[in-house]
Amino acid sequence: MNAADATSTHPRRNPDTAFRKIGEDGGLVVIPGRAVVKVLNPVGIAIFSQLDGSKDVDMLAASVAEEFEVDLDAAREDVVKFLDDLKQDGMLA
Numbered sequence: 001m002n003a004a005d006a007t008s009t010h011p012r013r014n015p016d017t018a019f020r021k022i023g024e025d026g027g028l029v030v031i032p033g034r035a036v037v038k039v040l041n042p043v044g045i046a047i048f049s050q051l052d053g054s055k056d057v058d059m060l061a062a063s064v065a066e067e068f069e070v071d072l073d074a075a076r077e078d079v080v081k082f083l084d085d086l087k088q089d090g091m092l093a
Contacts, residue, residue, distance in 0.1 A: 011060075011083050012053035012093045021045055029091055036089055043068060047082055051092070057083070 013019070014031065021027040027040040029048060040048060046067055047060055055063075061076035068075070086092045 010053045010056050011051050011086075013048065013051045014091050014093050017091050019048060021049075029086075031090060034090070036091070038086070038089055038091065043078065044082060047079055048086075051086075053093075 016031055016033075018030045018032060019027065020030075025042060027045045027048070029038045029040060030036070038044075043064060046064055050060055050063065057076065057079055061072060061079045064070065064079060065072045065075035083092065
């Protein structure tokens with residue numbers, strides 16, 4: 001997903017995924033029936049938990065920047081890369 005695609009869409013999780021937060025430091029996303037598991041760090045959890053189709057990339061980046069007290073541009077780059085990884089893994093709808 002390139003930046004132009006990312007800003008024009010409202011990403012949402014693949015409805016077949018199962019998401020489980022594990023403590024404060026991690027989480028897992030699994031697609032049942034496939035051997036695909038993604039381990040998430042706290043930033044990944046913050047992003048993935050918001051992927052319901054109601055927020056665009058800029059909104060997600062603003063949320064990450066605020067929650068983790070990082071630069072908005074850096075947060076946006078991380079969000080776009082994370083979404084690209086999720087898309088490649090089949091975890092986005």
